[in-house]
Amino acid sequence: MENNYHIPVLLKECIDGLNINPDGVYVDVTFGGGGHSKEILKHLSPKGVLIAFDQDPDAQRNKIDDSRFLFVDQNFAFLKNNLRLLGYKQVDGILADLGVSSHQFNEPERGFSTRFESVLDMRMDKQGSLTAAEVLNTYEEDKLHKIFGIYGEVKNAKSLAKAVVTSRTVRPIVTLADFKTAVAAHIPKGKEHKYMAQVFQALRIEVNQEIDVLERFLEQTAEVLKPGGRLVVMSYHSLEDRPVKNFMAKGKFRGEVEKDFYGNQQKPFNVVTRKAVIADEAELEQNSRARSAKLRIGEKI
Incomplete structure (x- = not known):
């Protein structure tokens, strides 16, 4: 079902961006057709864990039968609480693909x-x-x-x-x-x-309430990622890209970076991608949805 559900955009770049530790715990907060999740699982050892979030009932039909895979039927605005319920205070990487799936458009x-x-x-x-x-x-x-x-x-x-x-x-x-x-x-x-x-x-x-939900999610990522953990976010219009870019660069959505008493910047992430990663010509020919995709990667300090 996945192929006609939603072709994953910038798949290789997302996986590279997560910098996967095979024994680590990873979260795909926008499971959809499961394209990105399946690829993450390929890089995990038997000890690794992948937790996927999706509030869309249609996405549940794509659940992956794998002992390392956990599915959470929730909006990613509730990331931290749901991870705690599953027994995970911190994780190694989080992936978010903010686009509406082609499947949703086609229903x-x-x-x-x-x-x-x-x-x-x-x-x-x-x-x-x-x-x-x-x-x-x-x-x-x-x-x-x-x-x-x-x-x-x-x-x-x-x-x-x-x-x-x-x-x-x-x-x-x-x-x-x-x-x-x-x-x-x-x-x-x-x-x-x-x-x-x-x-x-x-x-x-x-x-x-997509912008509000996105900001709540981003704030939680700073709390639940381990130091050195990666946040990989793909957005499709400037309204989403702006808060992602600002939060990764400054730890806040508006205004300048906070500094402590000694003038050190108080921000949770180092930006890995100075400029947003975009799709190449080969991918654009295969998947027109990739045209507006912008991928940004941050590493927890």
Whole structure:
């Protein structure tokens, strides 16, 4: 199932970045189709352990039958507590691939894709209560304006938000068709696909609180990685890449590095990758999703 589920991006670079100790404990916090996990297991000895996180019920179907493999049905925002429950205070390496899997995009009823007519859902965790339809039908105009502008980098975010609020007074926006009808006048001609992708990205980030979850996760990695342990994170847009880059470089998301009384920098990581690692031409030909991928690696001090 894995091949059509999700082709792992920058696979070799991720594994190299983890700098695997065969007897170590590793965490793949975005299990998905299991592509990265299977590769990590190949590098582990019988003593090694791999713990995989995924809150998506579809991902559970890809669980690996291996005594060294543990699966946690949770969002990676709860990394530290779940590792403690399993008896691990510290680990040797953590991998996160922040992209939405191609499998999720290809399942029409999940509502992630602009290609299929469906209800606007977009929940990564099907137990979650907030859907994209609810965001569109209940959020105030200024809040929608911010979401479209900040999370989607949509140029006409203000007029788009106004169109949504005006339209929903006539009838609720429940499906993709409803949404397209409501905002038809605001979609730039010839750029429909890119525009809708930006709007959908904004809704998905809001529904799943992706930036907040990412920051909570990164802060926990500094606590659970052993000294010399590696954090390997792959992101697909600047909203994700920025906090990853800042946290690895400074130990915080905004502002400058903290210093102690003696002027020594107080930060948890040394940056291994001065510039983000990106896919080469050969990989781009095989997998178009790799085009926007940026890989960053930090080593716990």
